[in-house]
Amino acid sequence: MPVFKTPFNGYSVKFSPFYENRIAVATAQNFGILGNGRLHVLELSSNPSLPITELIAYDTADGVYDVTWSESHDSVVVAAVADGSVKLYDLALPPTSNPIRSFHEHTREVHSADYNPVRRDSFLSASWDDTVKLWTVDRPTSVRTFKEHAYCVYSAVWNPRHADVFASASGDCTLRIWDVREPGSTMILPAHDHEILSCDWNKYDECIIATASVDKSIKVWDVRSFRVPISVLNGHSYAVRKVKFSPHVRNLMVSCSYDMSVCVWDFMVEDALVSRYDHHTEFAVGVDMSVLVEGLIASTGWDELAYVWQHGTDPRAS
């Protein structure tokens, strides 16, 4: 059965870049408003009819809002915690020595974390304190703080090709593109009229980026010609919480929304909505696509369930 029950409300789910059967799920108690958090590492069985098993779980004093896998060590995960801390866990070490790092610099909730897929030695955290911070595992403090946004930063994502370029999505209604070698942002995209909750780069064209907003739409942009979006995807009936490009198909992307659905889109065709999955019974807030298995999608939501399924099949089918 490709479903796992978490005690708390799901916030984020990520596939391991090293093991095709491993996922990490970030959860928070009481819808993340108040209470503890827990980070789960789960193993999918090679036989899809067998249940998902838990490898290990780490408890935190506040909700875990996001998680990202290390691109250099197969056993390391980074957790974005609502108390403003960023914590590193090493699954290979005994529970008593975890977390191996706890960086506490953000003054507000950390809403996302993203590991650099090109340099593989650093990661970003985006926080409600309006900043993005750049970290490496070996330094006790952040390498840099990017402070330009005027409101919560909900997500910061590395470009898949350029090691120094990342984008940040903020509640100040802008998307900013940054080059860590530069002092300030290199581009400001007033992408939506409402808060932007998520962004992601296309994995095949490093100039294409998607933004997901509270205005219920997803927009796809070419950063070289940013006055008009390439495509506007409408179909969600509430704020779009997360957007993610497929690692395997150039024009495919997946999104999840407060309307409790997970949608798959092809942004280059007229009828962009490819599939709609209505398996969650609460806000769907976390979604990911496997790099190692084409078409494998994972999602989680405030119904305390994490699903893993093959695109085109019913997530609830056992």
Place this chain on the structure above:
Amino acid sequence: MAMRDLITGATSCPDPSASSSSQNPLGSLANALIGSSSKTQERLREIPTSNSTGLASQFYSEPLSQLPGSEFDKPFLEANSQGSEFLNRFRSAGAGGFEETWDEIQRDGSQLRLYDGRGQLPPQLHQPALDGTPQRVLSTFLHSFLDSSRGGIPFHPASLPVLGLSEGDKQCIRDRSSIMARHIFADKSEEFIHAQVNALLSSLDIDSNVRGKGPMPERFRELDDYWNESQGNMIQGAHASDGWISEFSQNRERYDNPDAWANSFEQQHGVNGWVSEFEHSQLSSVDQMRGMNMSNIAAREQTRMLANTLAQNADPKFQNSKFLQFVSKMSRGELIIDDNQVKETALPAPGDWASEYQQQYNHGDAWAGEFLNNKAFSGVRPEQWANEFATERQQNGAVDDQWVDEFSNLRVNDWAEEFGEQVGEGAFGEDSSNNWAQAYDEFLNEQYAAKQRSDSSRGVYVFSDLNPYVGHPNPLKEGQDLFRKGLLSEAVLALEAEVLKSPENAEGWRLLGIAHAENDDDQQAIAAMMRAQEADPTNLEVLLALGVSHTNELEQSAALKYLFGWLRHHPKYGTIAPPEMSDSLYYTDVARLYNEAAVMSPDDADVHIVLGVLYNLSREYDKAIAAFERALKLKPQDYSLWNKLGATQANSVQSADAIMAYQQALDLKPNYVRAWANMGISYANQGMYDESVRYYVRALAMNPKAENAWQYLRISLSCASRNDMLEACDSRNLDLLQKEFPLQ
């Protein structure tokens, strides 16, 4: 650290001393409940009507125990010293409460039989099974609570044990709920979101004035001021009266049997009770009017708005959302923290209603005065009225709708109106909030108008201010000469003079459009071309140019329209383009038609050009490059074609090739601004920012109006770490830029 941290929780609390001494309230609640769950269970089993089994499965369709991971769904917080301390508090404060609660339920049960207007059997009382995990307890608790209230059944849950919220916890709730509310209620106004959050906070007894994360700074700055202003002046009188009326009517609906209502009223207060209470309440002071109840009523009114919002979404999934129920319950005041004790307040039972009604009287000093006057006018003395009511009731027996109707029509409406008048006169300072609402509307209208303006400004040609060619005997010829010489900006002026003189001259507009396109100004190019198309709807060159310009602006549907039009009006290919297709154009159809055309006449360079443009639209750059290369074999002297090839190569990440193509274009036409700018882009794409800056500056020196090029220049300057020149870029100081970045 782990366990201790887990229990103490709330490390985000700004005041470390506060958090270390406090416990995570929900965790401790859980602790307490788990710690004493056996006791609770026993107690529950003694309650005959309580449903202590299978509540969970009622709410979760799938059996939880079979879900992988549900085995972890066990108490993760072990009772340690803090837990047991809490437990003690729980035993003294909470567990004892069960007995009282049970008594309460018993009492209410008997009342229920009396008031149940629909004559149904007394509903089974839902008593949640207070076992399981912390989350489950709270959730099940609230869930069953809402469930029962939905059916119109008053529900008196067991009071939850102490939930001490530290300042840090309150701040968390305040901040996080504000931010989340903005995501969920995005299409509501900021005012509404504010109201929601305030309702939630006030029911949790959290000071909403300490603003955590305010609204978005850019969008709502004006609104914020309005809001603060109105908050400063507003006394929540209007809310209260609205709340009262809607509450009254709501109750009336629920207990639609007036007999029952009257019964209960009489029972509670006696026939004359109301009168004496009314008189008593008249004595209450203005101080009371501003008292706590006001904010509670206001909060409940806001909650009704929330409930309406939720009800608006017909999706059953939404109606069943635990989260939305959680939020709405909190904001409905069903979960009240009083003296640091969580109290679940039931929906007002009939008796409650009467006392609430009475309570509300306490605030209406002015209102009560009005009522007195009213009485004087109508000449009905309260005692008489009450007597009349009593006698009439005896006469009419069951049918007391009349009385209720009369009551509601005569009194409530009058009061409400008069109260409204008062408000209108500014007695309550309400006018300021009206102003606020008006100003907000105006703001919205303005925004809408501005958007309309910006939409309509697309496609409107903007003429230059001072044009030396106005009055020229033959500006078209002059313009054509200038264009041929490559003096594009001059040619633009001459051609503008031409189309001012003869606005129906399609050729003048067309050349003007091309001059703008070559000058790297697609907006103006599109505007000019649209005028050309108006003058001559079938001009092929115009249609092609419009298709290309819209492609550059990534406006696919517009581009397809014109490219299809080109085919339609072409003498050779018109036959293969069915006119009915123009209603709904799809990329694949148009591309197919052009491929057919290319098969028909493989030596028509224009068809290959359009194919190249189409493949750019679909981002099939390899095919686009092949199409342009084929066209260039037929038209090697077409500089704009070289430029198109270069742009396509650049898009397909072949920037080095692109520079060669641009160079070809510039060799053919040295003043081709667009090619210079594109050259800059290609260098920038290769990371050669210094080079790219020089090309942008060159392009801008020829046409300072090329907006895109300014943007690109800025990016390249910052990438080249030449922030010292950003100022020159922003102030458009071309002299300085040219001196700093000469092109060798």
